[in-house]
Amino acid sequence: MAEACEGMSWVDKLKRYNDKHTVDKPKPTESEQEEEDEQLLGEYYIKFKNATDTDKYKLIPKFYSKPPADDEILQQKLREDARATFLQRRTTELMDNEELQKLWLLLEENPTPPDIGEDPMISFVDFQKIGEEVADKCKSYFTAGVFSKLLNNDPYGRISISQLFSYVMRKVWLQQTRIGLSLFDIQGLGYLKEVDLENYILELIPTLPQLKCLEESFYSFYVCTAVRKFFFFLDPMRTGKIKIQDVLACGFLDDLLELRDEDLSKDAQENNWFSAPSALRVYGQYLSLDTDHNGMLSRQELARYGTGTLTRVFVDRVFQECLTYDGEVDYKTYLDFVLAMENRKEPQALQYLYRLIDIKGQGYIDGFTLKYFFRAIQDQMKVHGHEAVKFEDVKDEIFDMVKPSDPYRITLQDLLNSGQGETVISILIDLNGFWTYENREVLLAEAQDVNTN
Missing domain, CATH: 1.10.238 (Recoverin; domain 1)
Structure with a gap:
């Protein structure tokens, strides 16, 4: 008997025990079942009505059971097998x-x-x-x-x-x-941790023809690159988990599964964060910045990002607010930084950057904060021989653009409501961004001339 049970799942063993100890009896008809349900409901109502106020809550049917603890191996295994059986049944209910x-x-x-x-x-x-x-x-x-x-x-x-x-x-x-993602939701609570999503994407890679060019040694870096986009935008509060329904609704999976198309155009690949060219580009930039080849980025190395015109005070804020290891940032932290810099119009990116700008952690930006960051822009302008710009003029322009509810403070919500968040942030952290703003009319005229010709 014991030998026969070996290799069986816990669910099968329980079914076998239940079949052995259950006496066969005819299945009740629909009317008999309704009559029995009404009788049970009536008995419950009478019991609830006659109970004391302190005992009534004990009569409420249990509708939630907390997940088993780590040391409850049997309960965990039963839960996993029950979920697997449920998901398998749901799969058979879908159209093939x-x-x-x-x-x-x-x-x-x-x-x-x-x-x-x-x-x-x-x-x-x-x-x-x-x-x-x-x-x-x-x-x-x-x-x-x-x-x-x-x-x-x-x-x-x-x-x-x-x-x-x-x-x-x-x-x-x-x-x-949803069923595929739920298979990686170990606890069955409706959300995925980073390791869960990493395992899902790792198993997905061989099914995507557009990723066949990736070497297996690069898989871990690719998975990290892909997962960071989900968590950066869907977990801005850094809880370490994202809801499965948010993953389905956000559209990122559409971009990821677009890689099943063997004839995907070059432009589509370049604009898709999850494509092989995009992942290799981001990782290649990281390696290029890592001049001492220690696998991490120092302040001086990160300052070379993009056009190399980020201000020193902004780069310092990145290292003050973000996770570092012996004063340097790793690839995962760098990915968050890149996603914020490349998506400055998005609320999650503005939230990330606003946290860096809010040097006092007071929940708003005032004249002092603006001057603190713009002074670094002025210093860079002197180094490059640009004509000096008065801070008061820039401050007035920023407040005119944002139109905050308080005329002396700019909150994150003010920045989001204005639709000018990308411009304001660029003015404060990047000399190239400030120069582009200052010369916007000239650049627009040149672009119009090119289009006309």
């Missing part, structure tokens, strides 16, 4: 490729006339008829709610067949992806 092909053929063969344009259309009546013919897995997509979502100014009240099929495909893909 053959069923999707059958759906497309059925839609293609039943368009609703008249033919207007190249895209076949379908009316609500024909939509309902097809809904009766499709497999059970597909019936949830043939509802009035789905039809109304896809309705778009057709004079005959029809919807596009291709849009309907794309909608179904998108839903199936989201469900498949």
